[in-house]
Amino acid sequence: MRHRHILLFSLGLMVLPLPAMAQDAEEISPPRAxxxxxxVPGVMQKAVDDFIRPGYRDLAEGTEALAEAAHMLCEKPSDETLGDVQMSFDEVVQQWSTIEIVRVGPVVDGNRFERFLFFPDRKSTGLKQVQRILAAKDETATSAETLKGKSVAAQGLGALEYVLYGTDAEVLSSEKNGFRCRYGAAITDNLKSVAAELHADWEKPDGIQAAWxxxxxxxxxxxxxxxxxxxxxxxxxxxxxxxxxxxxxxxxxxxxxxxxxxxxxxxxxxxxxxxxxxxxxxxxxxxxxxxxxxxxxxxxxxxxxxxxxxxxxxxxxxxxxxxxxxxxxxxxxxxxxxxxxxxxxxxxxxxxxxxxxxxxxxxxxxxxxxxxxxxx
Known part of the structure; x- marks a missing residue:
């Protein structure tokens, strides 16, 4: 396959005095439209109805499926149910990566963006918090209601990825209702809640979509x-x-x-x-x-x-x-x-x-x- 290579061009503009004829020509030239x-109204309607609203709808549906799969894993741990959660995680990553470019509107309220994804974690602050929760088996992290009161780094996709793929994740396929699984399930419930809020906000006819x-x-x-x-x-x-x-x-x-x-x-x-x-x-x-x-x-x-x-x-x-x-x-x-x-x-x-x-x-x-x- 031939690879297309796009060159990066930079344009340096110099402001020089114009000769009289050039100035006259510029004066009679029509301005840029x-x-x-x-x-504008049609473009904004399409942006909302054909991209933003479907994006949040897909995310809401994806996180609901992810939460369902996570709870099933806790109840019936196996390689198969773990695989189902990991596959649902991959799908939610795709759905979030599609709509996360819209960093305006309801997603910036209440730290929703960071609650869904805390990244970059340059000093591994979030990782350390997740590891601490797992080591201490902090039961307040096993409910979405109490989890959302903790650091945003401990309740989103980054935290869930570590639960599913980090050190000792293999226990998920064999330990029924184990702490690690219940913590992961609480994260998925949190993701589902945030996604549902964003979807609902963009569906209000007199809300943010009307402003756009x-x-x-x-x-x-x-x-x-x-x-x-x-x-x-x-x-x-x-x-x-x-x-x-x-x-x-x-x-x-x-x-x-x-x-x-x-x-x-x-x-x-x-x-x-x-x-x-x-x-x-x-x-x-x-x-x-x-x-x-x-x-x-x-x-x-x-x-x-x-x-x-x-x-x-x-x-x-x-x-x-x-x-x-x-x-x-x-x-x-x-x-x-x-x-x-x-x-x-x-x-x-x-x-x-x-x-x-x-x-x-x-x-x-x-x-x-x-x-x-x-x-x-």
């Missing part, structure tokens, strides 16, 4: 189409930044001083369960799906439509490379071919960030000095 305001679909002076969140379109583009820009800085760079930074990074595989998300690259692929696939399902192309003036194909091309190249990295992450870093794919992913991540943040942003009139990275 900017954001297509008429398209109907920007205007009476809207308490978005006063006009430009504000809500900027929010949507911000999801994509911050999503790419987050994947690069919190999912990729912690375990592999690319080429450093001409040499490939030796890597830190245990800093990778979901490394114990082998879900590192499937989750990252789901992240980028979600970005591409949101970009296209919401028809963000409609926001652009005709002369800037090429931005859409460029963004899609680079995102698809990233997904293709991510899907081809099929070794455990420590082995992938040590393998020349797969390390090359990681290098391309990092390079293309920077490329698509430029295209979204600068090219798309400028095309809808955010201004030459605008940068999501600056928080403007």
């Amino acid at each position: 900017g954001l297509n305001q008429d398209a 679909k109907k920007p205007g002076p009476d809207n308490p969140v978005y006063r006009d189409g430009k504000e809500v379109a900027t929010e949507l583009l911000g999801i994509l820009v911050h999503g790419v930044e987050g994947i690069r800085d919190q999912r990729l760079r912690p375990f592999y930074a690319g080429i450093i001083k001409g040499e490939p990074d030796k890597g830190h595989p245990k800093m990778a998300i979901y490394w114990r369960s082998g879900n590192t690259m499937p989750a990252i692929s789901a992240n980028f696939t979600a970005l591409q799906t949101l970009f296209n399902a919401s028809d963000m192309q409609a926001l652009l003036p005709k002369e800037d439509q090429s931005v859409v194909s460029a963004v899609n091309y680079v995102l698809q190249a990233i997904v293709d490379d991510a899907d081809q990295i099929d070794l455990p992450i420590d082995e992938a870093i040590a393998d020349d071919e797969q390390r090359g794919r990681l290098n391309r992913i990092l390079q293309n991540t920077n490329d698509v960030l430029q295209r979204l943040n600068l090219d798309f942003g400028a095309a809808i009139g955010l201004g030459a000095g605008f940068s999501f990275a600056d928080g403007d």
Whole structure:
């Protein structure tokens, strides 16, 4: 299979005095059309109805199935029921990795995002808390009601992964109603609860979905189409930044001083369960799906439509490379071919960030000095 290699271009702009004729030409040139305001309501409706709401619905259904499988494991431990839980865990990781790019709205209330997934855990604070709970057999961690009062690091996907795949996880297939299993089941109940809350919030016709679909002076969140379109583009820009800085760079930074990074595989998300690259692929696939399902192309003036194909091309190249990295992450870093794919992913991540943040942003009139990275 031929690998597509996207080069990262940077554009340096110099501001020079214009000759008189050039100035006259610039004065009579029509201004850039900017954001297509008429398209905003339709784009936002599609973003909500075709991506966000289905994403949270799938997550709610997936966590319900995961919780059911976890309780069944506790009641009837076996290799088969443990396998069922692990398979459901993989599915929830995919569902969460799809919708986690939407880090606005109800998910930021009440630490819901962190309660679902605490990552990165740079100082292994969360890991130590989970290990302490398991060592002490803290019964307050075996109920979702009391578990949610503990650290967010002890109640989400990271904690559950350690329960299912960490040291001594083999007891899960043989110990009926053992502490480790009951703790894991409580985590799944917590995940189910958070997912159900998020799903319910996005289903309220007069709630957050109305704020997205109907920007205007009476809207308490978005006063006009430009504000809500900027929010949507911000999801994509911050999503790419987050994947690069919190999912990729912690375990592999690319080429450093001409040499490939030796890597830190245990800093990778979901490394114990082998879900590192499937989750990252789901992240980028979600970005591409949101970009296209919401028809963000409609926001652009005709002369800037090429931005859409460029963004899609680079995102698809990233997904293709991510899907081809099929070794455990420590082995992938040590393998020349797969390390090359990681290098391309990092390079293309920077490329698509430029295209979204600068090219798309400028095309809808955010201004030459605008940068999501600056928080403007």
